[in-house]
Amino acid sequence: MALDKTAIDDVTFNISGAISAAEAAIERIDDCGLNEHDHNMVKSHLSKILQALDIVYDIMCLAED
Numbered sequence: 001m002a003l004d005k006t007a008i009d010d011v012t013f014n015i016s017g018a019i020s021a022a023e024a025a026i027e028r029i030d031d032c033g034l035n036e037h038d039h040n041m042v043k044s045h046l047s048k049i050l051q052a053l054d055i056v057y058d059i060m061c062l063a064e065d
Contacts, residue, residue, distance in 0.1 A: 003063060012060045015053055022050045 026046050029039060 015057045
């Protein structure tokens with residue numbers, strides 16, 4: 001199956017937006033006033049999401065090459 005450059009660009013663009021959103025959420029989590037347990041859980045999960053998005057973004061960028 002041939003690669004669809006337009007689809008790859010669309011997916012990469014959307015992943016990039018998700019990365020930006022996750023980064024913004026991580027930056028603001030400290031201001032939410034959550035208890036320590038919830039704060040740590042949310043921040044931990046957001047960090048894992050960000051790591052996964054970074055990996056997927058790199059894979060998509062390699063697909064363009």
